[in-house]
Amino acid sequence: MVIVPADDPHAALVAEFGAGRKNALARVVSIVENRRHGFEQILGRLAGTAGRGHRIGITGPPGAGKSTLCAALTASFRAAGETVGMVAVDPTSPFTGGALLGDRIRLNDVALDDGVFIRSMATRGSLGGLAITTKEIADVFDAFGFDRILIETVGVGQSELDVAAAADTTVVVLVPESGDSIQAMKAGLMEISDIFVVNKADRPGALKLAREIETVLRLRGGETLRNVPAHHGVDLRRAAAASASAPPPQPEGPRPWTIPVLQTVAEKGEGVPALLDALAEHRAWLVATGGLAQRRRQRLADRVREAVARELQRRAWHDGEAILQQALPEMERGDLTPYQVAARIVRAVAG
């Protein structure tokens, strides 16, 4: 039996949101963040209006000054009359909450501005889920009409990197101190970067680090690896062929993007104008090459994948939990394998 909802409980909220009311925005963000009843319905209603804002992912190791850089960028965008929505994945915990709060406080100046909306996400619990929520909050900001959407994540771990990589432009922030300890992270960071920033560039080793990054980039041709996103498994050529109206994802004469390596002292605003230029250039490049449409198509496909996985999990564990609990003693005795129990649960949901 299919239950048809008599009316949309969030219709009034969505209307207020559409009228640009900030308290409606705050409520929508809260509903999406907490997975409250009807959150997918709301996201669906907003999906049509998203896609105009410039999504900028800012990632890098802890202590790189990402929040300060976001504050500096936000101030510049506001000075140019642009509105800014920012979502930050904040690894708050009872143990380090204080240190991270410091970062947030630096944002206070811009946070009081009416053209700015900031949401910090907690990272308790499963990060896989959090990564998806963060991207959905960016969707909400986009639908609300913010000109720039900043997405700040700690660049330590694949899920975290994936969030930043889902932006139109991904800025990787390092500091001279990062040194050895980020060797292993760098690999992942290299793969998602459109722009590199060496922040705290007034400290020793900044120039050396910038040169190192440039060398590594040159060794592999200096072009972004993200020109043709592949790791999400969507066949973009097939998608483009199916889409008569969409611009071709591969331009006639593809002009490659050369990843700039910039130096900033975000606290003093030094180097920020050059970063703003690079952001504008990258966006223009995305528009000119069809990359912007491509990245947005990729995002739509990602949302479908995430929603499918979520709904299938929900259905499986509606009855699956009882099947699992009942089978645990048999599994412990070795009479039943986890894979046999899994097959039972799958049969219960998908025949």
Next chain:
Amino acid sequence: MVIVPADDPHAALVAEFGAGRKNALARVVSIVENRRHGFEQILGRLAGTAGRGHRIGITGPPGAGKSTLCAALTASFRAAGETVGMVAVDPTSPFTGGALLGDRIRLNDVALDDGVFIRSMATRGSLGGLAITTKEIADVFDAFGFDRILIETVGVGQSELDVAAAADTTVVVLVPESGDSIQAMKAGLMEISDIFVVNKADRPGALKLAREIETVLRLRGGETLRNVPAHHGVDLRRAAAASASAPPPQPEGPRPWTIPVLQTVAEKGEGVPALLDALAEHRAWLVATGGLAQRRRQRLADRVREAVARELQRRAWHDGEAILQQALPEMERGDLTPYQVAARIVRAVAG
């Protein structure tokens, strides 16, 4: 139509594996790692014999000396006549592969030993999938009969931490240099640790770091947060109630585990005997309190969850990919939302 396999193509391999043949082990590991046809069937056949080995997770930031510590531990276990299986999640990439290879080379001494088996995993592609594979390789080692199973992961990111946390005993390794840059990581590391190790303790700041960790641990009572694992969502009390033969997860008078903070210089073997003692004590504590049975029950439940998710995804995307590709142009025009497309795909697989 259900296709019943005429016979088990891997029966001979499983028999050889059961006889303790190392080349059979290598082939099973390879089949599981590469998700070759029948890998779940093999894991199912091995599931009954796993559960005897002591699984030790070793995690911490890059450069903490985890591989060296693993080599030192392995040498000690071997000296005591115990066999060791080790699986390491290795963030190899074209850019940092060289540096990581260095770590592996240090393991050469122990790797030539016939009582040791080492598998390095690549981290290209989705880490979520890799995390599951790593745990399954540990299952294979356990089924093969290794006395100790070392699981080494870089402790930077939730998926990576989850792998280490899935062990019986989780050792978090830090170094004095970690300092500020690990502040944000520490939160996650605190939550999964059973034993803390400050490695490279002959460098300045080691004692200070150890004291810091002790202070933080004391502030929250000094006991492991993992006594009752909760974040995977299995209701262990219900599971225990359903299991007549299983020991109660909460002992009569639960003696809490006090997380030790040790100092080592792994390269010189300094502090390794104290770490071995702590590992033995933690295992004895797990046995005495029923925690070992509890963690193993949790692992069985996790395998069920992972297998259910994998099979549902497989079924959904068998036809789902075509549905998605066909719907992309409509989504781009805003005529269809990702959530509507997801609902179509879910209906196709689960009615």
